Every structure is written in structure tokens, then in C-alpha cells.
Amino acid sequence: MRVFLIWIAAVLAVAAPARAFDTNATSAWVYDVQSGSVLMEKNSDTPIPPASMSKLMTLYMLFEALHEGRVTMETEFPVSVKAWKMGGSKMFVEPADRPTVEQLIKGIVINSGNDACVVVAEGLAGTEEAFARRMNERAKEIGLTQTHLANASGWPHPEHRMSTHDLGVLAAHIIREFPELYKYFAMTEFTYKNRVPANANNRNPLLHLGNGEWTADGLKTGHTEEAGYGLVGSAVQDGRRVIFVISGLPSDRARAEESERLVNWAFREFTMSTLVPAGENVVEAPVWLGTAGRVGLTTESGVNVLVPAGAQDQVRVEVVYESPIPAPIRQGETLGQLVVTIPGTPDTVTPLIATADIPEAGFLGRMKGAVMHLGQRAINAAGS
Structure with a gap:
């Protein structure tokens, strides 16, 4: 995660x-x-x-x-x-x-x-x-x-x-x-x-x-x-x-x-704030064994939150998703969440959806992806 x-x-x-x-x-x-x-x-x-x-x-x-x-x-x-x-x-x-x-x-x-x-x-x-x-x-x-x-x-x-x-x-x-x-x-x-x-x-x-x-x-x-x-x-x-x-x-x-x-x-006593405009990507997430290496995650209609006056410096925003995301991926598929935390109010949780279709890679693509993944694991192990 x-x-x-x-x-x-x-x-x-x-x-x-x-x-x-x-x-x-x-x-x-x-x-x-x-x-x-x-x-x-x-x-x-x-x-x-x-x-x-x-x-x-x-x-x-x-x-x-x-x-x-x-x-x-x-x-x-x-x-x-x-x-x-x-x-x-x-x-x-x-x-x-x-x-x-x-x-x-x-x-x-x-x-x-x-x-x-x-x-x-x-x-x-x-x-x-x-x-x-x-x-x-x-x-x-x-x-x-x-x-x-x-x-x-x-x-x-x-x-x-x-x-x-x-x-x-x-x-x-x-x-x-x-x-x-x-x-x-x-x-x-x-x-x-x-x-x-x-x-x-x-x-x-x-x-x-x-x-x-x-x-x-x-x-x-x-x-x-x-x-x-x-x-x-x-x-x-x-x-x-x-x-x-x-x-x-x-x-x-x-x-x-x-x-x-x-x-x-x-x-x-409350201010409306746009955290994510409609159509704007929140993050580019890594993709596992797909025809593309990354996929954009966005919201369906943006994220607006109501912030009590004086609490602006207490707003916390988290983007949560499994990484890497395995292919195939469908455009519009829910792949994560954007969580907004403001003290004294319930968390605002907004689904994050894929911006594009990403098919599963062919045999050679999957082999290349597996080799790269093993290589990255070896580098991580050597550095630990």
C-alpha cells in the first residue's frame, strides 16, 4: 500500500x-x-x-x-x-x-x-x-x-x-x-x-x-x-x-x-476550498506488466472541502493506492482513494479513478517487466 x-x-x-x-x-x-x-x-x-x-x-x-x-x-x-x-x-x-x-x-x-x-x-x-x-x-x-x-x-x-x-x-x-x-x-x-x-x-x-x-x-x-x-x-x-x-x-x-x-x-465561519479541480490528475501511479509504465489517477468531479476558519494549517490530504497497479487497467476503474482529514469533522474520502485504458503487456513485455522488478529488488536489498 x-x-x-x-x-x-x-x-x-x-x-x-x-x-x-x-x-x-x-x-x-x-x-x-x-x-x-x-x-x-x-x-x-x-x-x-x-x-x-x-x-x-x-x-x-x-x-x-x-x-x-x-x-x-x-x-x-x-x-x-x-x-x-x-x-x-x-x-x-x-x-x-x-x-x-x-x-x-x-x-x-x-x-x-x-x-x-x-x-x-x-x-x-x-x-x-x-x-x-x-x-x-x-x-x-x-x-x-x-x-x-x-x-x-x-x-x-x-x-x-x-x-x-x-x-x-x-x-x-x-x-x-x-x-x-x-x-x-x-x-x-x-x-x-x-x-x-x-x-x-x-x-x-x-x-x-x-x-x-x-x-x-x-x-x-x-x-x-x-x-x-x-x-x-x-x-x-x-x-x-x-x-x-x-x-x-x-x-x-x-x-x-x-x-x-x-x-x-x-x-x-467556513471557507470552501478546491483541493483538486475537476479533471486534474492527482498522481501518476506505477503500473505492473502493462503496455504503459504509469497511469494517471484523478477524481470524477474534483474535490471541494469546507474548512472551518482558522483550521487551514491543519488540513491533511492523503493519496492511498496499491503500488504498482497490475495491468490490465480500465479507464474509470477505481484504483485508490484521496482522504482529506480536518480536525473536528469526519474524513472526506473520494475515489481515485484511472484516466486511461492500459492493456496487459505481451510475453516479451511481461518478461522485461519481471527482470526489471527483480533488478530493483536486488538494488533495494543491496542498499539495506
């Missing part, structure tokens, strides 16, 4: 030491999308009442139905008496209405309509109970391990639970899988048939904040007496996206203040 160390501290900018974030939320999870790094977590795997934040799963199911062609934006859904009678936040649909899928998306995202969620559930699965079963099955399939949903709206129920980690992972799925639909989360106003009062529009405080350095564009607030005030949020600065989830705040003002404070911290 050959291990190479690459010292990179000199290429990283110097900054003041990163400060830990002490959140007032009872549960929280903060994630940097580009690097795949969890920046902060607090009780993030504990199932909690998600309130309206769980509407993201209802939207995820509806977005999948759109992608699969089972519905279109113009598809109309009937409104049941059950949906019409829903309490709490509403889109204000009535039994005679036939809202379209696009209107229902806006009614859920912007108005947080419990009635709209029931309309979607019944339109896709027949009953809200059947829809909840489908959501739970799909939640497991996409990696939500601390999620059990009893309804489509987040209405209080003793078995309706999600962790802040699961809510954040779900948000990441939505942003990654449905970029053309994600735009709805940044909208602030929607009135169905002039029935929605102004105070029933998007309550996401980040959409009205920002400090000129970053822009918020989602996703969903939540509030019940049991859950307190929560938010699944996302913001972008210079192409870098942060997703966060907070829950258990005492008021909507506290939720707004904590959200802004957290986003400022996430962007200011």
Missing part, C-alpha cells in the same frame, strides 16, 4: 478561528450542499412533531407524480368535505372547486394550506390514510430513518414525527431532484379566488431578510403548540448552498432571528 501526503495549507486563505454555533432551538441540523458537510447538529436524530414542515413530504410525492407523468400542472383535483372542513392554515378551497396541481402547490407552499394537502392526498391515493402509507414507504426508500407520518398536512397526531435531520435530507432531495419546481418555495404571495387574507401568505422569514451577501429561496415553516416554531430553510451565497432545520423556538420572532443568525454563521 502506497500513501502520499499532500500539504495544502499554503494555498488556503487565512481567517479568524471558527466559532461554534450555540442555537436556541431545541433541535437543529445545518448542512452544506456543495461539500456534503454537516456544519452543526443538535438532537437532530430525535423524532419530533414536525408540524407544517412535514408538508414537504406531501409536496415531494406530488412532484414525483409530475415527473412521472401521472399528473400535469393543469390536472384538476376534486375537493372533499373533509378537505373543506380542515382547520388551521388554509388555501380556502370549497367542495365546488376544482383546483389545479399548480394552484395546490402554491396553496401548500405559500398558504401552508392544510385543506390543499388533503386535496392532494385524496387526489393521488384516494384517501389521506392511504397517502400516509405511501409517504412512509417512500420516506424509507429515500433514507429518512426517523420519520413516521400519520397525515398529509402535519396536523397534530401522536404518531406524526420526523427528525430535523430527516427534514433536511428531504429538503436536499427536493432541491436536487426538482430544480424546476423548487422556484415555488421563493414565492411570497398567492390568493386562490381572492379568498386568502394577506396574513395567510408565506411565513418564511428568510424570504424577507438577507443582508446583501446571501439570498434565501425556501422552504417551509411550521408551528403547533407542541412543536413550537420551526423552519426548514435554504440560502445561497456565491453558488454555495446551505440547508438548515430548526425547531422548538418560542415565537415567530425568535424563529426569524435564529434563522438569520444561523445563516450568517454558516457562510462566514
Whole structure:
């Protein structure tokens, strides 16, 4: 096994030491999308009442139905008496209405309509109970391990639970899988048939904040007496996206203040560094008994890491592979790893792949290689 160390501290900018974030939320999870790094977590795997934040799963199911062609934006859904009678936040649909899928998306995202969620559930699965079963099955399939949903709206129920980690992972799925639909989360106003009062529009405080350095564009607030005030949020600065989830705040003002404070911290206290640009060779590795003596090892899409401010001189990069690498070698074949170690964070491990095909050498080539190998061993032995 050959291990190479690459010292990179000199290429990283110097900054003041990163400060830990002490959140007032009872549960929280903060994630940097580009690097795949969890920046902060607090009780993030504990199932909690998600309130309206769980509407993201209802939207995820509806977005999948759109992608699969089972519905279109113009598809109309009937409104049941059950949906019409829903309490709490509403889109204000009535039994005679036939809202379209696009209107229902806006009614859920912007108005947080419990009635709209029931309309979607019944339109896709027949009953809200059947829809909840489908959501739970799909939640497991996409990696939500601390999620059990009893309804489509987040209405209080003793078995309706999600962790802040699961809510954040779900948000990441939505942003990654449905970029053309994600735009709805940044909208602030929607009135169905002039029935929605102004105070029933998007309550996401980040959409009205920002400090000129970053822009918020989602996703969903939540509030019940049991859950307190929560938010699944996302913001972008210079192409870098942060997703966060907070829950258990005492008021909507506290939720707004904590959200802004957290986003400022996430962007200011960490630096994104490109260690290996996409397409750049990391090392030229020796090849055993091949038609070429060396093969380039590279990464599929480069290596970006998030470094806490003040930790630049503590970054350690290792290139690990078996040497020499026996032929034949296929282009794209994984032959090693690049391991980045930053104190206080999990190691970042990136596969190293071959840049070219290298067939096995013919008989004479193999004989020559064997002779050279034996000669090198003799030289090494004589020098020891």
C-alpha cells in the first residue's frame, strides 16, 4: 500500500478561528450542499412533531407524480368535505372547486394550506390514510430513518414525527431532484379566488431578510403548540448552498432571528476550498506488466472541502493506492482513494479513478517487466 501526503495549507486563505454555533432551538441540523458537510447538529436524530414542515413530504410525492407523468400542472383535483372542513392554515378551497396541481402547490407552499394537502392526498391515493402509507414507504426508500407520518398536512397526531435531520435530507432531495419546481418555495404571495387574507401568505422569514451577501429561496415553516416554531430553510451565497432545520423556538420572532443568525454563521465561519479541480490528475501511479509504465489517477468531479476558519494549517490530504497497479487497467476503474482529514469533522474520502485504458503487456513485455522488478529488488536489498 502506497500513501502520499499532500500539504495544502499554503494555498488556503487565512481567517479568524471558527466559532461554534450555540442555537436556541431545541433541535437543529445545518448542512452544506456543495461539500456534503454537516456544519452543526443538535438532537437532530430525535423524532419530533414536525408540524407544517412535514408538508414537504406531501409536496415531494406530488412532484414525483409530475415527473412521472401521472399528473400535469393543469390536472384538476376534486375537493372533499373533509378537505373543506380542515382547520388551521388554509388555501380556502370549497367542495365546488376544482383546483389545479399548480394552484395546490402554491396553496401548500405559500398558504401552508392544510385543506390543499388533503386535496392532494385524496387526489393521488384516494384517501389521506392511504397517502400516509405511501409517504412512509417512500420516506424509507429515500433514507429518512426517523420519520413516521400519520397525515398529509402535519396536523397534530401522536404518531406524526420526523427528525430535523430527516427534514433536511428531504429538503436536499427536493432541491436536487426538482430544480424546476423548487422556484415555488421563493414565492411570497398567492390568493386562490381572492379568498386568502394577506396574513395567510408565506411565513418564511428568510424570504424577507438577507443582508446583501446571501439570498434565501425556501422552504417551509411550521408551528403547533407542541412543536413550537420551526423552519426548514435554504440560502445561497456565491453558488454555495446551505440547508438548515430548526425547531422548538418560542415565537415567530425568535424563529426569524435564529434563522438569520444561523445563516450568517454558516457562510462566514467556513471557507470552501478546491483541493483538486475537476479533471486534474492527482498522481501518476506505477503500473505492473502493462503496455504503459504509469497511469494517471484523478477524481470524477474534483474535490471541494469546507474548512472551518482558522483550521487551514491543519488540513491533511492523503493519496492511498496499491503500488504498482497490475495491468490490465480500465479507464474509470477505481484504483485508490484521496482522504482529506480536518480536525473536528469526519474524513472526506473520494475515489481515485484511472484516466486511461492500459492493456496487459505481451510475453516479451511481461518478461522485461519481471527482470526489471527483480533488478530493483536486488538494488533495494543491496542498499539495506
